[in-house]
Amino acid sequence: PITIFWHRRDLRTEDNAGLYRALKSGNPILPIFIFDKEILDDLEDKDDARVTFIYEAIEALKDDYRKHHSDLEVFYSKPEQVFNKLIKEHKVAAVYTNHDYEPYAAVRDKAVKELLAKHDIEFKTFKDQVIFERDEVTKDDGKPYTVFTPYKNKWMQKLKPFYLKAYPTGKYFKNLAAFKASAIPTLKEMGFGKSDAKFPDKGYEKFIDDYAEKRDYPAIKGTSHIGLHLRFGTVSIRACATDANHAREKTWLNELIWREFYMMVLHHFPKTMDHAFKPDYDNIKWINNEAHFKAWCEGKTGYPMVDAGMRELNATGYMHNRVRMVVASFLSKHLLIDWRWGERYFAAKLLDYEMASNVGGWQWAAGSGTDAAPYFRIFNPEAQMKKFDPKLEYIKKWVPEYADFSKYPQPIVEHAFARDRCLKAFKAALT
Numbered sequence: 149p150i151t152i153f154w155h156r157r158d159l160r161t162e163d164n165a166g167l168y169r170a171l172k173s174g175n176p177i178l179p180i181f182i183f184d185k186e187i188l189d190d191l192e193d194k195d196d197a198r199v200t201f202i203y204e205a206i207e208a209l210k211d212d213y214r215k216h217h218s219d220l221e222v223f224y225s226k227p228e229q230v231f232n233k234l235i236k237e238h239k240v241a242a243v244y245t246n247h248d249y250e251p252y253a254a255v256r257d258k259a260v261k262e263l264l265a266k267h268d269i270e271f272k273t274f275k276d277q278v279i280f281e282r283d284e285v286t287k288d289d290g291k292p293y294t295v296f297t298p299y300k301n302k303w304m305q306k307l308k309p310f311y312l313k314a315y316p317t318g319k320y321f322k323n324l325a326a327f328k329a330s331a332i333p334t335l336k337e338m339g340f341g342k343s344d345a346k347f348p349d350k351g352y353e354k355f356i357d358d359y360a361e362k363r364d365y366p367a368i369k370g371t372s373h374i375g376l377h378l379r380f381g382t383v384s385i386r387a388c389a390t391d392a393n394h395a396r397e398k399t400w401l402n403e404l405i406w407r408e409f410y411m412m413v414l415h416h417f418p419k420t421m422d423h424a425f426k427p428d429y430d431n432i433k434w435i436n437n438e439a440h441f442k443a444w445c446e447g448k449t450g451y452p453m454v455d456a457g458m459r460e461l462n463a464t465g466y467m468h469n470r471v472r473m474v475v476a477s478f479l480s481k482h483l484l485i486d487w488r489w490g491e492r493y494f495a496a497k498l499l500d501y502e503m504a505s506n507v508g509g510w511q512w513a514a515g516s517g518t519d520a521a522p523y524f525r526i527f528n529p530e531a532q533m534k535k536f537d538p539k540l541e542y543i544k545k546w547v548p549e550y551a552d553f554s555k556y557p558q559p560i561v562e563h564a565f566a567r568d569r570c571l572k573a574f575k576a577a578l579t
């Protein structure tokens with residue numbers, strides 16, 4: 149019999165928890181990856197850069213397995229169909245994989261588990277993409293935290309070297325099945341074009357030490373851009389957290405803990421993917437002006453900090469964290485457009501899109517989330533620009549016409565008016 153190892157958001161062989169357990173289980177291991185039709189067919193942008201990124205990561209993974217006299221079988225299909233096929237072709241003892249916490253993944257994995265159970269095949273899953281998951285860091289009464297700081301303190305208390313140790317998969321590569329896989333389905337066969345986007349590299353170490361001083365200024369590259377690699381598991385969270393924990397100050401580690409906090413929240417409160425964490429906020433009467441939404445998406449609001457951020461996002465698939473906060477606040481509070489519209493736009497555009505962090509970030513900005521900015525605290529985009537881009541370097545890069553006021557659009561909404569309107573709308577919904 150063989151054991152299947154199913155890669156999903158863990159596109160690497162080194163320090164991979166589930167792969168390590170599979171390799172030690174005794175049977176030859178058949179590694180697989182599925183381009184999930186359910187997900188891909190729903191993507192509107194057929195040049196989606198993330199598909200190209202995954203594709204290239206899969207090619208590299210396949211090369212890696214080949215170096216170890218094995219291979220990677222890659223499918224373009226629905227997961228249940230793939231497993232039905234594999235069960236017919238092989239004597240399968242078990243399927244191993246790593247946990248995935250998003251609501252869609254939970255449903256998918258339940259269906260796969262049930263299908264395998266009918267054939268007496270075990271479905272074994274492992275924690276890999278976080279240091280602590282689900283119920284590992286809870287309040288003393290076992291309930292999930294809904295506020296970050298006490299969660300972080302408990303997380304730090306619980307951190308022992310054991311949790312950061314790399315899984316030495318390399319020692320067991322001899323247990324990989326020797327076989328030759330079929331060719332990877334081409335991007336074209338899956339209906340996609342190859343994107344020419346420039347992907348960030350995996351180096352994050354050099355950003356850790358000066359992170360606290362540099363992280364807030366969008367004109368400088370003071371943050372790691374590692375989000376995309378964490379999303380698809382082309383780097384190991386244990387490696388990142390180990391380096392972050394060794395640093396002289398822990399600001400960068402703090403950000404990695406935010407990531408886990410939001411994943412834990414989404415796991416326990418899956419409804420918050422499209423409902424306010426604080427339910428009263430679903431009573432807000434959004435204006436949802438389509439023309440304003442379009443101006444926001446295109447970076448033509450007449451607020452340079454907002455416009456620069458949106459143009460950076462449209463051009464590169466990335467936006468600096470400080471600016472994400474400004475544009476999200478502007479959409480939900482200045483324009484009174486439902487935060488879910490913005491969340492979906494980010495989901496379509498961000499290379500590092502992570503549902504838990506995106507929903508968390510948007511609900512923070514709109515005031516409806518855990519640890520939210522209170523609704524009466526409304527970012528002033530002009531003041532944010534003066535503080536975080538004092539020399540207008542970021543603005544000049546993305547909104548060059550700002551230098552010539554006659555060419556730059558008037559603000560689509562006046563700040564004091566928008567502020568007042570927001571306070572009234574939020575107050576009406578919340579009292």
Ligand code: FAD
Binds near residue numbers: 406408476
């Ligand atoms: P660094 O600053 O170098 O941080 C390292 C890593 O820590 C990040 O890659 C990320 O994995 C994690 N991290 C950092 N800040 C946060 C945070 N506030 N919350 C959760 N994790 C964090 N992050 C995403 O990974 N995906 C998203 O879809 C996403 N959407 C966001 C939407 C809004 C409205 C806001 C305000 C924030 C969002 N963030 C999201 C959080 C943050 O902006 C990005 O993680 C960060 O800007 C990515 O840049 P970096 O990789 O250089 O991060």
